[in-house]
Amino acid sequence: xxxxxxxxxxxxxxxxxxxxxxxxxxxxxxxxxxxxxxxxxxxxxxxxxxxxxxxxxxxxxxxxxxxxxxxxxxxxxxxx
Ligand SMILES: [Zn+2]
Numbered sequence: 791x792x793x794x795x796x797x798x799x800x801x802x803x804x805x806x807x808x809x810x811x812x813x814x815x816x817x818x819x820x821x822x823x824x825x826x827x828x829x830x831x832x833x834x835x836x837x838x839x840x841x842x843x844x845x846x847x848x849x850x851x852x853x854x855x856x857x858x859x860x861x862x863x864x865x866x867x868x869x870x
Contacts, residue, residue: 804859
């Protein structure tokens with residue numbers, strides 16, 4: 791199991807990666823891009839805007855989104 795860090799501190803508990811690819815690029819954002827070779831790209835600022843404040847979701851020091859283990863279904867139901 792991997793360890794995740796938030797501002798240098800190890801995040802306690804069990805977490806897993808959160809797939810953020812469902813979040814759509816922001817239309818009038820200069821850094822988002824709807825048509826890259828790899829598909830739509832949503833910039834990290836827009837991701838933070840969309841996802842911060844959502845319970846059981848964190849942004850790690852490694853710039854990855856994680857969710858508390860066991861909360862994925864509830865998240866998908868509410869936000870997807
Ligand atoms: Zn953006």
